[in-house]
Amino acid sequence: MRVIARRCLFYLGTAWAAITLNFLIPRVMPGDPASVIITQLAQRQPITPETEQAIRALFGQPEGNIAQQYVDYLGELSQGNLGLSTTYYPQPVWEVISTGLPWTLTLVGVTTVIAFLLGTGLGILSGSRPGRLADSVMAPLATLLGSMPYFWVGTLALLAFSVTVPWFPSQNGADLSLDPGFSLEFIASAIHHAVLPALTIIVSSIGGWFLGMRNMMITTIAEDYVQLAEAKGLSRWRVMMSYAARNAMLPQVAGLAISLGSVVGGSLLAEAVFAYPGVGYLFYQAVVSLDYPLMQALFLTISLSVLAANFVADSIYVLLDPRTREA
Template structure:
């Protein structure tokens, strides 16, 4: 009988004692070493990418014609008196004419190390770092919750749809997923706003909570946060669940035809165990890789959704910065968003390395 490929985690099941068991220790050590080498290589790649993003954030304002720092300082001086500390901070971020580029870069890195992004021109005299600290938790909560829900919902429906391709349920879910996946975030947000906030005033149309309430862990405040966040969350889930469903469905169709699934059926294992422990477990690996790739898209979609619903996160801050030509805030948000996407991708990439041994075979 020819050797049969077993699903992940099943290859060593039933191995007896003796020489093979004695070799398990060194084999486990090699596997751990392989994982560590792969993770270190990927960490180096992401650190290099982060360095490029930080450098671009430094270079782009200095490629602008004229002296951006002087323009920003002039705009600030029209509202209030600019202190020497504020002027020093702005010039460190946007250029000092009498310093060479290397000195400016070192000052810029020093400012970033102290989380000093200057003063916002749109919200003067509030520092940019305070604005980001206020908006970042809202965006992180929205993106993390909606990404997990869309992933679980789409993956679960994809398992059901791909387990019986061509069935009545599959003939409904597959076209529906294609339709949902083709809808842009901005359009979905606008339609939900018109349907469930303007025509049918079921949910609030803007803000993150009722401004008449005192922020805290009271039932009234938590209920208000959920009500105000429902439409932005629904926008992201509706726009992204179709991609997860189609990806999992297609992988399930391929996986259920594998030899190890046929072997499990020949052994008389239950249909549910075969689908979950054999087919779905292996078909889910590309989904994890897709999670890393899609994080940037989800973040971009959340920015659009926040702008439509005036949700008090990073997206709405970015919209206000663009409208008001708030360059310090725009520069800081560009860097924060870039680094956040890199961190999320590294986490998803690391999880994939831990789940799939094939990614570290050549380590």
Template sequence: MRYLFRKIGFYLVALWAAVTVNFIIPRLMPGDPVDILLAKLGQRGPVTPETRKSIEALLGAGTDQPLWSQYTEYLHNLVTGNLGVSVTFFPAPVTTIIEQTLPWTIGLIGLATLISFVVGVGLGTLAGWKRGSWLDSLIPVTTMFQSVPYFWLALILLFALGSIWPVFPLNGGYDVYTVTPGWNAAFLRSVIYYGTLPALTIILSSVGGWMLGMRNMMVSTLSEDYLVTAEAKGLRPGRIRLRYAARNAILPSISGFAISLGFVVAGSIVTEAVFSYPGIGSALLQAVSGNDYALMQGIFLVITLSVLGANLLVDLLYSVIDPRTRTRG
């Protein structure tokens, strides 16, 4: 129990530090969100101080207030879920944009990352257990896809399977012309169809790393004395492979999976840019190009929460898989 409280306390401090940095950075960036919104709306010439103050309140800027007062208001807005109004998608609130785009990113990038981890770890376990087999010789091929720049691999697959052989669509998240969004079979089939090629790109570019890492850890673990003892006791090979070898060899992979899972939101930018996928990465690109500080700040906050949350969950899972971590310190 003390281990659990210590971990939660550490992540609460990290969350406060990340929220504070997220508050400070946009205020150090050049430009005024009020002027950006006025230019976007086609306003020419000066506006009255009352109008400017009203727009500042609408955007949640409040630059005329002391910094500590802005910080207090910022924390209050976070608690109440008020992240301001997006300039790029004006007058939509930032929370609405995030609610509309985040499920697309989690569904595509998150699921593809999970599949690549499970497949890579499973194949790496078998390759390490049966060294010299055909599966072991397949690892250089899978790592070759990982060495290719991701956007280049995405463009090659898009050109081959979307243009030369039109198996998959070139862009988008679903068929906007014939399908109505909602929890219906036609929409879900369209989402899976449009998301297959981006997901395939992610899996091909990342499965080799998981496979190679797990294979090397299995080879190292198989030389441990407790495995030799287990074999001498006559335990079944399947039990030795899963209960003794794989359980200990997978620990470094779990730590890496926490990092990759936490950066699902951040890593979606290139994927969604190449395939024009309607996720949070595309929204971040539009926010950066339009100097939409409120939306950038909201998305950065989501990235921070996803990284901290994923690492916390994996830390707790780590303590279950490896009980030795609970007894340290």
């Protein structure tokens, strides 16, 4: 418990640092970002004094007291207020993010778990018999897949299965003529639209999971306790699964926790290629349109989610590996 308590303090301090950096970055930028945002909003429709005051609190005013600005910023943040999106005005940025979050969590979350299960399972099979035919074929193939960038795989998938053979749509998360909901028609359309982005993410990431598990298996099967289990006459399957794979899995579990934390940020390149309406595509649009409030909110959301995932991974390590409790 003392180890977990120390980790809690560490991650709370890191979260405070991320929040503080999110406060400072707009204020050290050249010019006055708050005035730029207010001007952009005013071009569309008049803004209220309350809205202008909130923007000043979030993005600074050169003549203001920095300490008071920091207090005001924390107050706005505690109320879940990070301003209005200039791209989707007058929507608050949290509402904009909440529209993309379900798409990203479903697509990237599910594909991350699938890639983890496939890569880890094949890594156990390959690493338990290094140098055999299966390992000789799968290891180079996994290296090749791991070296392929998302956008390249996504572009090939679009050309092959959307342009050359029009089996799948090339953009959007579902048919725009359907109302979002839990109807069978909408769910079927969402699955149909998600096939190519999901395939892109799985193909691009499965190689890393495979190679990580394979290399850990090769290292683990040389350990004394595995050799002892084999000397006792236990079946090879039991030795590989109950002794070798169980211990080799620890880095994979930690990696999965961190990857799931990064899911909140979406798969920027994959979502941009397919114009998939997730958080990654929102980030891309925010950068292109210079939507500072949305960019700042996304930076903060992604940073805190990755920190939370790292904390979960550290906690899992402490529970699964007693040696880490001494650290």
